[in-house]
């Protein structure tokens with residue numbers, strides 16, 4: 027990934043502003059990751075994504091595959107006992123990358139070629155909302 031960002035650039039602040047989520051509400055119960063249908067393919071589980079953001083390791087989140095594999099199915103959001111909308115947070119990270127780095131991992135051309143399930147198409151389309 028060609029991500030070049032300066033230190034102390036308010037990265038976390040920007041992700042929080044885009045997503046509108048309070049990452050500190052999470053107490054790491056793992057319910058989100060236990061129900062995530064894409065968990066086995068991810069390099070970071072959903073609860074690990076939010077933990078890394080909590081401890082200020084947001085650059086690791088920006089370099090992970092997880093946010094691009096997230097299908098925006100909202101299972102994590104429905105399961106979270108603290109009301110954290112993790113699906114929206116994943117979208118926030120994607121939007122941050124799309125807006126600042128023009129980073130993308132899925133083109134409309136691929137969507138037409140690949141035999142994808144409807145939820146994958148919906149999730150992918152939501153990645154083109156900028």
Ligand code: SF4
Pocket residue numbers: 051052053054055056057058059072073076102105106107108109110112
């Ligand atoms: S379900 Fe909610 S509180 Fe539990 S780890 Fe996931 S985001 Fe955090």
Ligand code: SF4
Pocket residue numbers: 058061062063064065072095096097098099100101102103112113116
């Ligand atoms: S919205 Fe994304 S992170 Fe949440 S359960 Fe669905 S695929 Fe997993």
